[in-house]
Amino acid sequence: MSLLNRTAGALYRRPRLRLSLLLTAPLLWLAVLYLGSLSVLFVSAFWTTDSFTSEVVKVWSTDNFHELFTVPVYRQVVLRSIGVALAVTVLCAVIAFPLAFYTARVARPKWRPLLVVAILTPLWASYLVKVYAWRLILSQGGLADWMLKPFGLSGPGFGLPAAVLTLTYLWLPYMVLPIHTALEQLPANLLDASADLGARAGRTFRSVVLPMVLPSVAAGSIFTFSLSLGDYITVQIVGGKTQLIGNLVYSNIELNLPMAAALGTVPVVVIVVYLLAMRRTGALSSL
Amino acid sequence: MEGIAIRLRDLRKSFGETTAVAGVDLEIRDGEFFSMLGPSGSGKTTVLRMIAGFESPTGGTIELAGQDVTGLAPFERDVHTVFQDYALFPHMTVEQNVAYGLKVRGVPKSERLARARQALAEVRLEGYGARRPAQLSGGQRQRVALARALVGRPRLLLLDEPLGALDLKLREQMQVELKALQREVGITFVFVTHDQEEALTMSDRIAVFDQGRIQQVGTPAEVYERPATPFVASFVGTSNLLAGEAAERIVGTTGTYSIRPEKIRVLKDSEGAGEPDHESAAGTVAEVVYLGDSTRFLVDLDAGGRLTALQQNLETSAEDVAAYRGSRVRLRWHRRHTVHVPDPR
Numbered sequence: 001m002s003l004l005n006r007t008a009g010a011l012y013r014r015p016r017l018r019l020s021l022l023l024t025a026p027l028l029w030l031a032v033l034y035l036g037s038l039s040v041l042f043v044s045a046f047w048t049t050d051s052f053t054s055e056v057v058k059v060w061s062t063d064n065f066h067e068l069f070t071v072p073v074y075r076q077v078v079l080r081s082i083g084v085a086l087a088v089t090v091l092c093a094v095i096a097f098p099l100a101f102y103t104a105r106v107a108r109p110k111w112r113p114l115l116v117v118a119i120l121t122p123l124w125a126s127y128l129v130k131v132y133a134w135r136l137i138l139s140q141g142g143l144a145d146w147m148l149k150p151f152g153l154s155g156p157g158f159g160l161p162a163a164v165l166t167l168t169y170l171w172l173p174y175m176v177l178p179i180h181t182a183l184e185q186l187p188a189n190l191l192d193a194s195a196d197l198g199a200r201a202g203r204t205f206r207s208v209v210l211p212m213v214l215p216s217v218a219a220g221s222i223f224t225f226s227l228s229l230g231d232y233i234t235v236q237i238v239g240g241k242t243q244l245i246g247n248l249v250y251s252n253i254e255l256n257l258p259m260a261a262a263l264g265t266v267p268v269v270v271i272v273v274y275l276l277a278m279r280r281t282g283a284l285s286s287l
Numbered sequence: 288m289e290g291i292a293i294r295l296r297d298l299r300k301s302f303g304e305t306t307a308v309a310g311v312d313l314e315i316r317d318g319e320f321f322s323m324l325g326p327s328g329s330g331k332t333t334v335l336r337m338i339a340g341f342e343s344p345t346g347g348t349i350e351l352a353g354q355d356v357t358g359l360a361p362f363e364r365d366v367h368t369v370f371q372d373y374a375l376f377p378h379m380t381v382e383q384n385v386a387y388g389l390k391v392r393g394v395p396k397s398e399r400l401a402r403a404r405q406a407l408a409e410v411r412l413e414g415y416g417a418r419r420p421a422q423l424s425g426g427q428r429q430r431v432a433l434a435r436a437l438v439g440r441p442r443l444l445l446l447d448e449p450l451g452a453l454d455l456k457l458r459e460q461m462q463v464e465l466k467a468l469q470r471e472v473g474i475t476f477v478f479v480t481h482d483q484e485e486a487l488t489m490s491d492r493i494a495v496f497d498q499g500r501i502q503q504v505g506t507p508a509e510v511y512e513r514p515a516t517p518f519v520a521s522f523v524g525t526s527n528l529l530a531g532e533a534a535e536r537i538v539g540t541t542g543t544y545s546i547r548p549e550k551i552r553v554l555k556d557s558e559g560a561g562e563p564d565h566e567s568a569a570g571t572v573a574e575v576v577y578l579g580d581s582t583r584f585l586v587d588l589d590a591g592g593r594l595t596a597l598q599q600n601l602e603t604s605a606e607d608v609a610a611y612r613g614s615r616v617r618l619r620w621h622r623r624h625t626v627h628v629p630d631p632r
Contacts (some may be wrong), residue, residue, distance in 0.1 A: 189374035192341050195361040196389035197367045197435070207387070211378045 038268070045261035054255050064262035074248070078266055081245040084164055084235075085228040089175075091168040092224045093217050096175035103176075104183035112184075119176050127170070131237050134166040138238055158240035166238050167228050174223035182216035183209075218283030225274055229267045291353065292317045292443055292475040293338060298347035300333050307333040309499035310347070315477060315492075319468050322478045322486040325496030326522065331479050333494075337370045338477065352442060361406050362391075367436035368445040373428045375420040381407070382416035388439045401534070406438035407431075422539040426457045426568050433465075437472060446478045446523065450485065462489055483523045488512060493517045511547075513626060520545040520628050527597055528628070533592040537568045543628045550624040551596035553584050556615040568594070572611045582608040586618055594618055 011018050045064055048057050052128050103115040120129065137143040137155075156162050160263065186210030187208065194204040232246025245267055252260035300308040308330040323331040332443060336342045340361035349355045353441045355603055356364050367388070375384050378451040382403050389399035407413060410430035420428055429449060436444055446465075450458045466489050469476045480486050486493050487507040495502045495510060495518075503515035514520035520528060520543075529537060529544040556569055570588040582603065584596045596618055600608070 068434050187374065188377060189372060191371060192339075192361070193368070193374040193376070194387070195341075196339060196366070196390045197439070198362045199387075200360075200362055203391055207391075216564075271514060 041261050041264055041268075044108060044258055045265055047257050047258040047261075049258060053097060056257055064259050067259070068266070077243050077245060077248055080160075080242075081267070083269060084160070084167070084244060085225045087164050088167045088228040089221045089224045090173040091164070092172050093221065095168070096172060096179050096220065097213075097217070097227075100176050100179035100183055104180045105186075107180055116177070116180060119173050119180075120167075128233070130170060131166060131234050134162070134169065135238050138162050139198075157223055158238050160239065160242045161233045163239040163244075166234050170231075170234065171224040171227050174227070175217075175220035178216040178220040179213060182213045186212055205269060215233055215282040215285070218278045218281040222275065222278055222283060226267075226271045229270060290317050290455060291315070292319065292351070292605045293328065294350040294353075295334070295338075296335060296350075298349065299345045300330075300337060300342060301345045305477040306345075306499055308337070311499075311501055313494060313504065315475060315499060318473055318475055320466065320489060320491045321475045321477065322480060322490035323496055324480055324486040324493050327480055329496040330499040331496040332447055334464065335368075335447055335477065335479050338443075339366055339445050339544045340364050343541065351569065355563060365441050366443045367439060367441040368447065369429075369432045369436045369449045371448045373420075373432040373449075375428055375431055375435070377409075377420055379419075380416060381412070381420065381423070383418065383419050384431060385416075385435045385438050388435065392439070396512070402438055403434075405407045409471075411435070425452055426461070429461065433468075434610070437468075437474070440472070441474065443477065445476045446476060448479055448481065450480075450482075458485075465489065487523070493523075495522060497522070514628055515543055517543055517545075517628050520626075524548075525597075527595050529592060529594070529625075531591070533588060533590040536590040537566060537588070538625055543630060545626045545628050546581065546620055546624055548595045548597040551594065551618050551620045553586075553596050553598055553611075554617045554619055556617050562619060564622050564623055565619050566622055567616065567617055569617050570594070572614055572616055575608050575612050577605045577608055584608075584611065584616070586616060588618075596624065 011021075023050050044056070046060055046062065048059055048061050048063060049055060068078075099119070103119065104113055107115055128190060135158075138158060140157070142155065148154055155213055156165065190208055190212075191204055194208045199207065232244060232250055235244050235247060245263055247262045249260045252263060275284070291314055291349050293313070295311050296311040298308055298311040299306075311330070311334055323334060325331045330560060338351075340356070340359060342364070344357060348355055350356065351364060351366065376387065378488060378626075379387065382400070386399045386403040386407050389402060389552050394402070404416065407416060410433050411573070412427060412430050412434065415423070415427065415431075420431065422433065429452075432449070450461050453461060462485060465478075466475075478486075478489065487510075490507055492504060492506055493510050494504045497518045503510055503519045505513070505515075510519060514523060517528060520526065525548050527546050527548055529546065531541070534539050534544055561567075568588050568590055570586040572584055572588045573593065574585040576583040576585070577600075579600075581597055581599050583607075584598065585593060587593050
């Protein structure tokens, strides 16, 4: 007991020691495993391979990046990947907003936590299970086809739209949660004040609710955007022949590791740019 | 009817099991500075919120300038509100906040900017238009809220404990300014407060609320000097009631009587009895509270009960008054200051 007390006392008097004990392990993790592997990735992107044996040749060259920017397929895939990530983000935002508005402000207060749990439930199921479920839904003669048949339509089948749809389903909770929180914390007084000054519901929504919740939409979009940009399994399962960055990385990893590394830096750079853009909206402070 | 800004008829509001407002009838005249005074939970804020349209009544009607507005939405009423926590829009500048109501009503940009600037000048905040509410002090936010509510020149301004969050000095200053502003713009002010001093200093008339009902409506002097119920007597000013046997022995008849502490003189026990038109009671000083400019004596009466007397410290020092503790005294006051307080029905 007294040893414990003495240790506690010594720690209390030495804030720096306290802090270093607290942070050493996580900082090592961050520096060695995370930043370390990122820099290995970046460095290896400047190596090449022996085209005959597929052995990595550690000779400095910018060939991979040169190829990335000049070969049309690569450019197309990069643009397509960013497009998918943006489409998923927009769809998530459009679906999440009314949902979050209901769970945060319309539903009875005692039901709200339950509704939030219901929105989070899909996250408890395995990623693969959900994607294969969508594969079943979208397959020929599957649920989507069956439901659209009476209207003379058919499901989207496997391809780019199917990938966007599935990714939207997968990442939707990450968009609903921050918007729900923002709407829940929106002071009711501000809505009263707006109405008091003569504003109808639509005006109050445009001038008060939306501007105040927008940073949280941006915060949610950081999740949906980066998760979509890094995904390659969904598109393999429901995307038909569609290729995204992740697929190119995956297919290059055996034969041309440096090219895979060069491709892998693309989403990192894109997300850094995206984060910088989102920082301007105040999204990072509402995460 | 002319000259009536608000008429409430048997206004009621319940939230589930609890009754917040239990039948309020009230008329507020045009151009009046009217206060609704009461402890928290007395229903005064709920009445205000029903006048503004934020809550719909469970029963009764609300008329504004002769028009029944009971079922109308807040944006359909010519009423603006100053909220307790100001409710300024944090994502807008001060100027945008003030101009918001004009913008909503489609006032052209140049005109609404000019009017917003003028409104800011009225509350002495020129040059603050470009700031955000977060960059202002509490008193400044209060003024912005006031400017925002006044810029559209409503018929009626509702103020929900607007000075509650300010410190004492600022609050006293704002009381004077608010009153002056009200006289200047000539708009009817309905002011909700739990601070009896605030209500007494600012109002033309006061309604005292308790338990969802109005206990008394009157001018500050009427409410203070002639409290209609024991609750009003104790809530407005210091509670100083004589009741039961003590009342019978001192005043001569049974009932509840209120005597304001500043009307009572503290004399030595040997002197002061038998003065014509005066009432007096002997007792022992239980406690002496030195307040700087005055001293409060708590006296346990021989006849039973306890009275508080307030004396100016004209020539007495803190040491002098402290010596009174435990000593025998006689309290004396003029008969006209013994106010009979009717017991509640």
